[in-house]
Amino acid sequence: MKRKQVNTVVVLGLISFVSILFIQITWILKTLETQKKSIEIQKKEVLLNQRDFEDRTYIALRNVLEKAEGGDNASIKFYGAVKQVRPNYYVVDLAEEVQPFYIETLLKREFDNQSLNEDFIYGVYDCFSDSIIYGQTQHYSKSNGYQPEKDEEIQKTEKKLSWKQDGHYFTVLFPELKKKHITTVAVDSSPWWYLATIIVVVMFFFTFAIIVIFRQKRLSEIKNDFINNMTHELKTPISTIGLSSELLLRGDFKDDPEKLKRYAEIIFKENKRLEGQVERVLNVAKLDKHQIILKKDLCNIHELLEDAKDSFDLNQTNVGGNISMELNATKCKIHVDQVHITNVIYNLIDNAVKYSEQTPVISIQTRNDNNWFYISVSDNGIGIKREDYKFIFDKFYRVPTGNLHNVKGFGLGLFYVKLIVEQHGGKVSVKSSIGKGSTFSIQLPLNEE
Numbered sequence: 001m002k003r004k005q006v007n008t009v010v011v012l013g014l015i016s017f018v019s020i021l022f023i024q025i026t027w028i029l030k031t032l033e034t035q036k037k038s039i040e041i042q043k044k045e046v047l048l049n050q051r052d053f054e055d056r057t058y059i060a061l062r063n064v065l066e067k068a069e070g071g072d073n074a075s076i077k078f079y080g081a082v083k084q085v086r087p088n089y090y091v092v093d094l095a096e097e098v099q100p101f102y103i104e105t106l107l108k109r110e111f112d113n114q115s116l117n118e119d120f121i122y123g124v125y126d127c128f129s130d131s132i133i134y135g136q137t138q139h140y141s142k143s144n145g146y147q148p149e150k151d152e153e154i155q156k157t158e159k160k161l162s163w164k165q166d167g168h169y170f171t172v173l174f175p176e177l178k179k180k181h182i183t184t185v186a187v188d189s190s191p192w193w194y195l196a197t198i199i200v201v202v203m204f205f206f207t208f209a210i211i212v213i214f215r216q217k218r219l220s221e222i223k224n225d226f227i228n229n230m231t232h233e234l235k236t237p238i239s240t241i242g243l244s245s246e247l248l249l250r251g252d253f254k255d256d257p258e259k260l261k262r263y264a265e266i267i268f269k270e271n272k273r274l275e276g277q278v279e280r281v282l283n284v285a286k287l288d289k290h291q292i293i294l295k296k297d298l299c300n301i302h303e304l305l306e307d308a309k310d311s312f313d314l315n316q317t318n319v320g321g322n323i324s325m326e327l328n329a330t331k332c333k334i335h336v337d338q339v340h341i342t343n344v345i346y347n348l349i350d351n352a353v354k355y356s357e358q359t360p361v362i363s364i365q366t367r368n369d370n371n372w373f374y375i376s377v378s379d380n381g382i383g384i385k386r387e388d389y390k391f392i393f394d395k396f397y398r399v400p401t402g403n404l405h406n407v408k409g410f411g412l413g414l415f416y417v418k419l420i421v422e423q424h425g426g427k428v429s430v431k432s433s434i435g436k437g438s439t440f441s442i443q444l445p446l447n448e449e
Contacts, residue, residue, distance in 0.1 A: 006217055013206055024198060028191045050087065053116070053177070058082055060110035061092050061172065067106055069096050088177035094168045100124055100134045103170055108138065108146045121173045218391070237270040294337040294423055301341070301373065302332045305364055308345045312362075321353065321360040329366040334373055335447050340420045347413040348440050352379035371446045378439040384432040392430065393418040
């Protein structure tokens, strides 16, 4: 996928996300506005119902008072006799003699006439002692009307009870009224939680999609770079073999057998080189953790490093180059797979040589730290950019060099190094500076027996 296409996908994704966010916010604001209006209407309805109930209660209690006092019409003496202490609690003053059962009967009748249909508790009090004399709880049901509380025998008002002195008042309490009428209208759960959930889900999906796209883009670049390098690596020996074969076909080497032998050696050498490159490509699939079988033996790592140095000195005789060794580790015998660990060391040295634009100068150091054995290989090469650190150990990855193919390889060396070191229970890391060189560090567990 080209960079322009990736940018287009990202922009379209952002536009889609912003559009969804805008629509959701608009919908939520409209929903909240509608909910607010609905709450206001409900509050007004509650207030109207409450006022209507209070008016009907006042009328009922005024009628009870008039009939208890023996008056048929409203008069000045009843002014202020009915008082509302709380929304569900009323006090009525009495000036004349009263029969408690008569008060109860009047309350039932008037409440029924006004369709109050609520449970109520009434009590008759003495004004002088401000103590209750009689009381009763009345429960309302559609089938039976008002019925006294059966479990409150002590509160039953006797039909014959009455008193001859004035100075009394009675109270009426509606215990269920507060629950049914005087409540705060509940507000629905805020829809912003739903919006937040949608945003998190969409952002997660969008981020995941972008990561996958960029990962695929990087894999595509790695694949193209691998194909370019493979083409270059295979083309060189094929051209050499073709040219040598053509010279053999055209020439007559009866008088010069040495030249014939030299061309045959070139063909044989390039054929082996080509065979090795093809074999490396075909065996890439075997470089997997589940397919590598390690054969561990007790090995002296310092001896392996010395052998690698000797091999380097032999190959660099004509072009120069130097390896310095600082083998400071006191414990250097580890149970490892000698073949694979040797290949790891050679790979690091080979990279140090290949990525050096001048005479290679390599430093190898070892040390011990607790239960670990450390190897570091430093060079004076071209260095690695920090953004490439996390990719250089990936399969087929090579630091991008454009169309230049002056460094041979398929991008499998460091992948192999990391794979083998991790199979031994170790770690590999890198530190580098552009133009100054790189240092690769290997950490292996000390498991001496």
